[in-house]
Amino acid sequence: MKIKELALTNYRNYQELSLTFGDGLTIITGENAQGKTNLLEAIFLLSLAKSHRTNHDQELIQWEEELATLQATITTEHFEFPLELILNKKGKIAKLNHIEQSKLSHFIGKFNVILFAPEDLQLIKGSPSLRRKFIDSELGQSHPVYLQELLSYQRILKQRNAYLKQYGRTSQFDDIYFEILTEQLVEKATLVIKYRVKFIEELERIAEPIHRDLSNQREQLKIIYQSSSSKLEYNDLKDIEAQLLALFKQALNREKEQGITVYGPHRDDIIFYINDKKAQFFGSQGQQRTIVLSIKLAELELFHNMTGEYPVLLLDDVLSELDDNRQMILMSHIEDKVQTFLTTASIEGIKLHELKNADILYVEKGQISRGESA
Numbered sequence: 334m335k336i337k338e339l340a341l342t343n344y345r346n347y348q349e350l351s352l353t354f355g356d357g358l359t360i361i362t363g364e365n366a367q368g369k370t371n372l373l374e375a376i377f378l379l380s381l382a383k384s385h386r387t388n389h390d391q392e393l394i395q396w397e398e399e400l401a402t403l404q405a406t407i408t409t410e411h412f413e414f415p416l417e418l419i420l421n422k423k424g425k426i427a428k429l430n431h432i433e434q435s436k437l438s439h440f441i442g443k444f445n446v447i448l449f450a451p452e453d454l455q456l457i458k459g460s461p462s463l464r465r466k467f468i469d470s471e472l473g474q475s476h477p478v479y480l481q482e483l484l485s486y487q488r489i490l491k492q493r494n495a496y497l498k499q500y501g502r503t504s505q506f507d508d509i510y511f512e513i514l515t516e517q518l519v520e521k522a523t524l525v526i527k528y529r530v531k532f533i534e535e536l537e538r539i540a541e542p543i544h545r546d547l548s549n550q551r552e553q554l555k556i557i558y559q560s561s562s563s564k565l566e567y568n569d570l571k572d573i574e575a576q577l578l579a580l581f582k583q584a585l586n587r588e589k590e591q592g593i594t595v596y597g598p599h600r601d602d603i604i605f606y607i608n609d610k611k612a613q614f615f616g617s618q619g620q621q622r623t624i625v626l627s628i629k630l631a632e633l634e635l636f637h638n639m640t641g642e643y644p645v646l647l648l649d650d651v652l653s654e655l656d657d658n659r660q661m662i663l664m665s666h667i668e669d670k671v672q673t674f675l676t677t678a679s680i681e682g683i684k685l686h687e688l689k690n691a692d693i694l695y696v697e698k699g700q701i702s703r704g705e706s707a
């Protein structure tokens with residue numbers, strides 16, 4: 334899948350922009366605050382109808398203006414189609430094949446991108462809730478049923494927590510009612526955990542060799558879906574339901590005291606290991622970056638396995654901390670198959686453009702000029 338043409342009006346600091354893109358690597362370079370990330374954000378927006386940087390669409394419209402438009406032509410192996418987004422003060426209009434879509438969900442995901450931005454390092458360094466969000470959004474996109482199971486789980490969890498809280502206030506407790514709630518919770522928890530464990534296994538299977546390659550065979554990546562209790566083992570998926578039930582029996586008094594459900598997928602985490610050391614604590618900046626890159630490249634492959642198409646890859650300012658070797662191997666993974674846009678303030682640190690016919694765009698105050706092909 335490729336984005337062939339892009340036209341912007343009154344979008345961020347681009348008043349008027351019309352560009353055609355090559356199929357391979359496009360390097361977007363320029364000083365700080367000139368519009369490099371804005372350009373990637375525009376491409377991202379055409380995929381998800383939402384910015385990765387803000388929830389306020391208003392911020393995307395050029396200051397003092399009323400209306401921003403983004404237009405693109407997308408090509409896949411078999412089709413070519415136009416996409417359009419119009420943002421105004423009241424909201425947004427999304428068009429596919431020139432036809433306004435009554436539901437945004439009919440627009441979202443027609444064009445697919447994978448973005449790697451500096452914020453994504455939080456996947457390693459940030460809190461467990463970010464990692465659960467990552468898993469949920471990945472699985473939600475590939476398995477809509479998963480989202481339904483997750484929502485059921487969350488609904489029962491809320492009910493169960495509310496019951497535990499009311500016990501704290503009233504000291505009234507119906508053992509049988511609570512047991513039923515627990516059984517329902519465990520049933521959904523088991524489903525959610527199974528989906529997640531399988532997804533993480535699949536992700537590791539694909540990301541591990543990529544990471545090994547990127548690190549010149551020096552680093553072994555392990556990704557483990559970790560349960561909320563040391564007494565809970567996810568090795569045997571058949572066993573999870575029984576384990577959870579036993580655990581909840583043991584935890585009853587604690588739960589009554591704390592007024593909250595202490596175990597379950599809402600407290601699980603993903604742990605990344607490099608050569609058996611936890612990357613969150615012991616990984617260098619470059620190693621952490623390499624993990625995220627390996628995961629993003631694995632996502633490309635997962636998507637390709639599912640649909641036969643590669644999404645467009647957007648790399649915002651993430652290459653500067655990768656050594657030359659890692660950059661070259663990255664290139665070998667995307668070469669000839671993935672249309673890639675990468676931003677950098679300084680092109681000197683980027684070795685990739687020496688390799689291939691990269692298209693270089695220079696950005697200055699929302700104006701773009703094209704460099705010589707490298």
Ligand SMILES: Nc1ncnc2c1ncn2[C@@H]1O[C@H](COP(=O)(O)OP(=O)(O)OP(=O)(O)O)[C@@H](O)[C@H]1O
Pocket residue numbers: 344345346347363364365366367368369370371372392393394395396650678
């Ligand atoms: N709604 C808007 N209207 C006009 N200009 C805007 C708007 N929103 C942002 N900008 C301008 O865009 C600039 C930021 O652009 P962008 O984030 O793309 O920079 P960048 O080239 O990626 O810089 P860096 O190298 O620092 O990451 C801001 O400094 C601001 O001047």
Ligand SMILES: [Mg+2]
Pocket residue numbers: 369370371650676
């Ligand atoms: Mg930027």
